[in-house]
Amino acid sequence: MPFKIIASQCTSCSACEPECPNVAISEKGGTFVIDPKKCTECLGYFDEPQCVAVCPVDNTCVVDTSLPRYQAPV
Amino acid sequence: MDVSAQHDASSIGHVAEVGEIMQAIAEHKGCGTSGGSGKASCGSQAGQGDLPTEIWEKVKNHPCYSEEAHHHYARMHVAVAPACNIQCNYCNRKYDCANESRPGVVSEKLTPEQAAKKVLAVASTIPQMTVLGIAGPGDPLANPEKTFKTFELISQTAPDIKLCLSTNGLALPDHVDAIARFNVDHVTITINMVDPEIGAKIYPWIFYKHKRYTGYEAAKILTDRQLQGLEMLTERGILCKINSVMIPGINDQHLVEVNRAVKSRGAFLHNIMPLISSPEHGTVFGLNGQRGPSAQELKALQDSCEGEMNMMRHCRQCRADAVGLLGEDRSAEFTTEKIMAMEVKYDAETRKAYQEKVEEERVAKVAAKQEELAELAGASSDIKVLAAVATKGSGLINEHFGHAKEFQVYELSTAGAKFVGHRRVDLYCQGGYGEEDSLETIIRAINDCHAVFVAKIGGCPKGDLIKAGIEPVDQYAHEFIEKSAIAWFKAYLDKVNRGEIEHVERGDAVIRQGALISAA
Numbered sequence: 001m002p003f004k005i006i007a008s009q010c011t012s013c014s015a016c017e018p019e020c021p022n023v024a025i026s027e028k029g030g031t032f033v034i035d036p037k038k039c040t041e042c043l044g045y046f047d048e049p050q051c052v053a054v055c056p057v058d059n060t061c062v063v064d065t066s067l068p069r070y071q072a073p074v
Numbered sequence: 075m076d077v078s079a080q081h082d083a084s085s086i087g088h089v090a091e092v093g094e095i096m097q098a099i100a101e102h103k104g105c106g107t108s109g110g111s112g113k114a115s116c117g118s119q120a121g122q123g124d125l126p127t128e129i130w131e132k133v134k135n136h137p138c139y140s141e142e143a144h145h146h147y148a149r150m151h152v153a154v155a156p157a158c159n160i161q162c163n164y165c166n167r168k169y170d171c172a173n174e175s176r177p178g179v180v181s182e183k184l185t186p187e188q189a190a191k192k193v194l195a196v197a198s199t200i201p202q203m204t205v206l207g208i209a210g211p212g213d214p215l216a217n218p219e220k221t222f223k224t225f226e227l228i229s230q231t232a233p234d235i236k237l238c239l240s241t242n243g244l245a246l247p248d249h250v251d252a253i254a255r256f257n258v259d260h261v262t263i264t265i266n267m268v269d270p271e272i273g274a275k276i277y278p279w280i281f282y283k284h285k286r287y288t289g290y291e292a293a294k295i296l297t298d299r300q301l302q303g304l305e306m307l308t309e310r311g312i313l314c315k316i317n318s319v320m321i322p323g324i325n326d327q328h329l330v331e332v333n334r335a336v337k338s339r340g341a342f343l344h345n346i347m348p349l350i351s352s353p354e355h356g357t358v359f360g361l362n363g364q365r366g367p368s369a370q371e372l373k374a375l376q377d378s379c380e381g382e383m384n385m386m387r388h389c390r391q392c393r394a395d396a397v398g399l400l401g402e403d404r405s406a407e408f409t410t411e412k413i414m415a416m417e418v419k420y421d422a423e424t425r426k427a428y429q430e431k432v433e434e435e436r437v438a439k440v441a442a443k444q445e446e447l448a449e450l451a452g453a454s455s456d457i458k459v460l461a462a463v464a465t466k467g468s469g470l471i472n473e474h475f476g477h478a479k480e481f482q483v484y485e486l487s488t489a490g491a492k493f494v495g496h497r498r499v500d501l502y503c504q505g506g507y508g509e510e511d512s513l514e515t516i517i518r519a520i521n522d523c524h525a526v527f528v529a530k531i532g533g534c535p536k537g538d539l540i541k542a543g544i545e546p547v548d549q550y551a552h553e554f555i556e557k558s559a560i561a562w563f564k565a566y567l568d569k570v571n572r573g574e575i576e577h578v579e580r581g582d583a584v585i586r587q588g589a590l591i592s593a594a
């Protein structure tokens with residue numbers, strides 16, 4: 001499941017953007033959004049999702065349960 | 075957050091001999107007896123003994139470093155990099171309100187290109203503007219590309235502007251080379267502890283090497299990286315100032331040890347700032363009722379560290395996009411919209427000519443104070459009093475009591491007048507009429523002072539001040555602060571000696587809590 005950002009909580013601090021190994025995060029209309037097609041949940045890169053680890057507001061970068069889990073390409 | 079830096083020390087247009095400058099620094103810093111430890115010391119001389127002349131050269135015109143220079147020169151901050159890699163319990167990065175001027179907070183985030191244009195626009199409008207700082211919100215080194223891109227653009231277009239940087243230090247060791255390359259030679263590091271046990275109470279987490287660390291481990295990494303970064307900078311001759319936030323019951327005692335640790339690693343100035351925390355700021359400290367220090371507690375700690383190194387007393391805990399002289403904020407004149415529409419012509423010559431005039435004023439001020447001090451010579455008394463001054467800069471008593479947004483506080487003794495801090499207050503006279511409540515706030519803010527020097531004051535507040543035991547003094551309107559303060563003190567001593575008045579100690583004062591610290 002890819003991560004998503006809860007826009008109402010995002011402070012637009014931009015801390016997450018440069019940390020994403022997949023360049024999945026970008027600014028849109030003042031807040032930051034994750035492109036679910038690009039997010040790999042940081043699998044294969046880091047032990048923890050970088051956006052979650054760096055975000056100053058708890059529970060702002062969260063799993064998007066409405067989407068299927070990320071599948072590593074074969 | 076706050077700021078500091080520069081590269082070309084001679085760029086300011088000051089042509090005095092080095093000896094003269096060092097003399098001037100010794101003069102204006104003044105000597106005093108430090109409180110806590112009880113040993114007599116002269117802050118400036120202690121510092122000077124350790125510092126090479128080039129460093130004093132760099133410091134002398136820097137509004138954030140030199141207490142005396144801040145009357146004459148202005149700084150600005152630009153906010154280009156709001157990301158941060160740690161969390162401090164005194165910071166809430168979510169909170170930004172357009173109606174309130176608070177340190178560390180910024181309303182407008184700029185691209186490096188916009189920031190460079192803003193710097194040019196401000197420098198052309200305010201010729202006293204000599205220093206540009208990147209101080210947040212956030213940690214400039216958590217977003218190094220934007221920070222260094224901004225420095226690069228400014229050093230190309232306005233090479234006479236000094237650059238400075240404030241950081242929490244976590245990423246510092248990785249960027250020391252870039253800092254040196256961009257001639258950023260003043261760096262401020264916020265160091266609140268050197269003991270991870272204490273650090274764990276201040277920092278809930280850090281983000282380091284792609285991992286979030288918490289507790290003791292986080293604080294341990296942070297302090298190691300901060301001290302390593304400090305050492306690396308001072309080895310390269312880059313000036314380092316240390317900011318510490320005084321948090322009563324958590325690090326207040328410990329800051330003496332922090333002072334020793336940073337001094338031994340070559341930091342040249344230590345700025346101990348009061349914690350500012352109110353529940354409405356939404357910080358962890360604000361919400362759990364952690365109090366800030368009183369004016370006396372802060373001064374006692376600063377005094378006890380003073381024998382070790384220079385203490386900075388004039389910090390305003392500026393907004394991250396503050397513009398203008400310290401204590402003044404003209405950022406509203408330079409919004410992105412206004413700047414982008416501005417036709418900017420950068421005229422280094424006009425700036426230089428203006429700054430030369432400023433230097434003349436400064437020399438006159440030091441000379442005037444010298445004269446008055448000579449009068450005081452020979453007098454000996456243990457009496458020390460504090461006096462508050464309403465000023466809008468240039469080292470003059472030139473502000474109306476009702477218009478003062480802050481008061482500068484001087485300690486007067488037979489050694490002279492020593493600047494010891496400033497007190498922010500709410501405007502007494504808003505829209506031309508006095509408000510009772512704000513007068514009470516002002517009295518609380520300067521309650522430890524015996525006198526308040528003003529350019530003008532209305533009859534009503536005058537009476538209330540006298541009732542509170544604070545003498546309003548308006549006979550030195552538009553004269554030099556230190557000269558006047560010494561003259562007044564001399565007359566005060568005379569009256570005490572003649573038995574006309576009795577000297578009584580004043581109580582404590584309250585530090586205004588209307589601002590939120592964000593001290594990367």
Ligand code: SF4
Pocket residue numbers: 002003019020021022023024025034038039040041042049050051052
């Ligand atoms: S979980 Fe990792 S890959 Fe997904 S958006 Fe966050 S940082 Fe990027």
Ligand code: SF4
Pocket residue numbers: 005009010011012013014015016017032051054055056057060061
């Ligand atoms: S780190 Fe969190 S608060 Fe900052 S931009 Fe990303 S999602 Fe928003």
Ligand code: SF4
Pocket residue numbers: 075158159160161162164165166167178210211212213242591592593594
């Ligand atoms: S005070 Fe500065 S270092 Fe601390 S969390 Fe806020 S922005 Fe980051």
